[in-house]
Amino acid sequence: MKDQVDPPAPGADEPLIRIAEALERLAPKPLHTNWLAWPAYVWTGAGARGVERLEAPPLGLLKGIDRQKSVVTDNVRRLAQGHSAHDMLLWGARGMGKSALLRAAVSAAQLEAHGALALVQVAPDALATLVQLFNALGKVERRFLVFIDDLGFAPGDPTGPRQLRSWLDGGVEARPANARLAITSNRRAIVAREANEQSDPLNPRDDVDDQLALADRFGLALGFHACSQDEYLEIIEGYAGEYGLEFTRAEALEWSRRRGGRSGRIAWHFVTELAGRAGKLL
Template identity: 30%
Template sequence: MTMEEMGRALRYTAAYRPLLDTPELQTLRQLLDGLAAEDGEGAAEAYAKLFYLLRQGGYHSLGDWLYDRLRDESSPYAQLMERGGQDLELEKTARRELELFRTLAQTDWGTELAKLEPTAELPRWMAECPFTVESLTDFYRTHGSGLFARCRAFLWEDGELFPVEDPDCPGPEEMLGYELQRDQVIANTRAMLEGKAVNNVLLYGDSGTGKSATVKSLLSLPGFERLRLIEVQKEGLADMPRLIRTLSGRQLKFILFIDDLAFDQDDKTYSVMKTILEGGLEKRPANVAIYATSNRRHLVRQTFSDRAGDEVDASETIQEKTSLAERFGLRIPYLALNQGEFLELVERMAALYGVEMDKQQLRTGAIRWEMRHPGRTPRTAKQFIASLHLNNKE
């Protein structure tokens, strides 16, 4: 393919049209035009500018830059592959353009330029391409594109998705205790990844027992690469139906995570949550599940006046307020440990974090710590272990 032919093909890019607006490809077009017109000086200037732009972005080759942009760009072809759809004309166009990008990446522009400007001392970059059409297509099918290809954890705030580049996701080795509870959560999530119908999940119980950590740790499990976690604040529940619609039909699986969920008596978002979980006309997509944590089993705060008021159907009102939790198909209790379980957890955690101490001394210290910090939970155990590290440093 000649320089003129490559320049013409690049100008006619359709499936990946937005890439033409980037400074890198605008400069590449200038380089192609200069080489086609045998304008050595103009081509050399464009070449030098392109080298600068690539290095400024941290790239050592045009191929590496293209690979990142093709994955990050939420193109029509990427969306089609992610959703498992079919559009023969779009597929043909996109594949032709991807082959063009491969040719551009593999072209030794320094050698081409040397034919016109043999005395020009210009920097070089590698003429290589890190992707094929099939590997990039497989990437779209597995990881999607755009935000969902770059990150696996997100915040839903003010009706927008914000990527979390470095989420706080504990690894499996850090999750000690409550194995039976976590196994239920993992099994439900694995079933969703396998395309099966699953339940929404409510993890309820004492504070510090690891409910939130259980959900966040799902992202660190092997084989769960197609899982995305979106944390939704209670204030954002009203916008959740709109978010769910945007996720429908994708090959990726999404957990909408609501941490520390609880409602007051007259909370307006209560009815919204009921509709989202079950009962609305709009069906929840099979690739979306809602996982919530709460310190309250029934989610809705009750007062004695609820039971002693003058309402005729007070019992029905109470039942209505406590029915929300029942709309979660899987309800998993996280209760405080007994003393034996707590001490066993402390020992395991001490081994994990490299604490060397006499077993009886460790247990005695843990009991004293727990008496001053009520709650036999993983959080209390971790705080105790951290205190031992601090004392050792002192």
Template identity: 35%
Template sequence: MPITDPDTRVRLGRLLDAVEPLLAQLNQSLLVAREPDWTASAFRWQRRQTPFGSVGELHAIHRPATLRLEDLQNVDEQKRLVEANTRQFVRGLPANNVLLTGARGTGKSSLVKACLPTFRDEGLRLIEVDKAQLTDLPEIVECIQHRPERFIIYCDDLSFEQGEGAYKALKTVLDGSLAGQADNVLIYATSNRRHLMPEMLSENLQASHQDDGEIHPGETSEEKVSLSERFGLWIAFYPFRQDDYLAVVAHWLRHFGADEAAIGLARADALRWALERGSRSGRVAWQFARDWAGRVGLS
């Protein structure tokens, strides 16, 4: 029913004028990110929903993974490269963004996580970012670029499908925008794809060649390569040989308290375990050792 009384309309107008700035202030307060617990050594970027929209925040992880670099077996060269690059970074020296690619289960993600306990006391902090939130990377960098700690932004199992636009935000942070790169931020990413995007046979048809034989790849291929090239350090991981796999199995069995005799007896079971899964890798070795330790504990 319309309000016809002039005095009532005036009072309502004054009430709305008084409430409007309060609503704006409430809206602004709800959309302001809460200060994270900076005493933590690991964080996860998450978006919090509010009645007025979503806001991105760093959520502290108070019990991060405790994997050590010495626990990673048969990836000595990869471990040396990552450890050296991270040491340069935490000591304020030039260092590169890192892309770890290759066979599944061979230690790519574990190697990144193992850097945290190794360099935590030197100021290293780890931020886990899901691929779906890569568009928030500029916002994340803005939150941490003036902090005294050294931050590695960690993107696990990174890959893009045709048409996805999140990789553009990643490219911007890797190379820096007009604002320049933050001195205390690096990106470490793992992927099963060397160029982070699927490669199609049709892209070869886009290539052209000159009369002198020089080959020019198609624009699609150039776009894919341009993203991976922004990582200064590429580190490849390869499937384990049988002896490598058994060596990792032995390491983890010792971790769970097995003696050398028990390790020898477990060899055939370990090979059967890998055969059933169609893979010989550090992850499969760890899973077998856990299963073995559980069965021994029950018996």
């Protein structure tokens, strides 16, 4: 007579069920995304969240960056129209409108091309999942500008820069033909250097080339520099005229002195102060 196996005791499977449910909560199913529905998206790594309205200033209000504005808007327009377009690196001084210009250029192109282009901003902790994003975008009949704001890699990080080179240079994980990268950074070289890191004394040119290797892989690399006093005032005048605000040159300059510099961002903060005093909401 064969040994008889006793049935499991009532409730014996409950711990396994609870563990499975907990693991499912920790690793949720990828979000389904309608890539034709929204003007902008935020890529989280697990999926994309649609943004109903792309917040962007009118191009005419972006002062002091006329050359950069002309180049960026022309390139974004080409992308929206399905023509050849460049990947872009916008680097330089903080607060000089790098990300605002990208958003404004996309917004203007969307009006002209009737939604043929969407902006996809990548969350800072989602860079490692860009391959999945590119795979999804490549299957959609629409053009996309993939936007990474304030990108920087830690010194000694070999993985991030190597992935970026692959995305730009047409490696096996490169972005698809209907998507282009737009990156902002405070430095042209993108990769930070340790304060005690020494340059190669025998081959200084090789050291410079290595630092700029990533920047050279962008079709467009545009520098943004701190604005002059006249440009700072021009930015304020443009916003003040648009929103019906009054100010004096002296108080505008005093604001910049208290903030320790002049930039488009500092000018906007001053305009926000003016609007608050006047009881207006921008």
